[in-house]
């Protein structure tokens with residue numbers, strides 16, 4: 001069984017995220033999502049609109065997601081790849097090259113980011129429309 005992992009906040013889950021997750025899952029037979037915790041988001045400087053529990057609940061509705069683990073630090077990726085016997089690490093292309101250091105442990109794949117959709121844009125529209 002080819003195991004795939006990807007990381008992210010997945011706030012205001014949108015089709016860019018879903019396309020990424022579908023393509024990540026298609027790289028193998030099992031997809032683990034390491035979901036950024038609310039505390040980790042604070043260190044990323046991007047407070048999410050929805051909290052971890054809500055973002056988790058939405059991801060569990062996706063057939064392409066088989067497992068969700070918390071992402072609490074930048075440094076946990078090597079441990080996660082080893083602990084979960086990961087074969088493929090993947091991220092959107094906005095992270096191109098940033099995780100090549102994992103290539104001694106697993107295959108590293110960057111998938112094309114979906115243009116013209118982002119959580120930031122969605123939150124901006126929400127804010128301007130609801131005040």
Ligand code: C2G
Nearest residue numbers: 007008009010011016017020091092093113114117
């Ligand atoms: N993504 C995408 N297309 C978009 C928006 C996002 O393909 N229009 C991808 C990103 O490239 C990323 C994933 O969806 O691979 C999740 O995006 P975010 O929730 O914004 O996650 P990010 O802030 O990039 O956190 O340790 C890595 C970090 O946790 C990644």
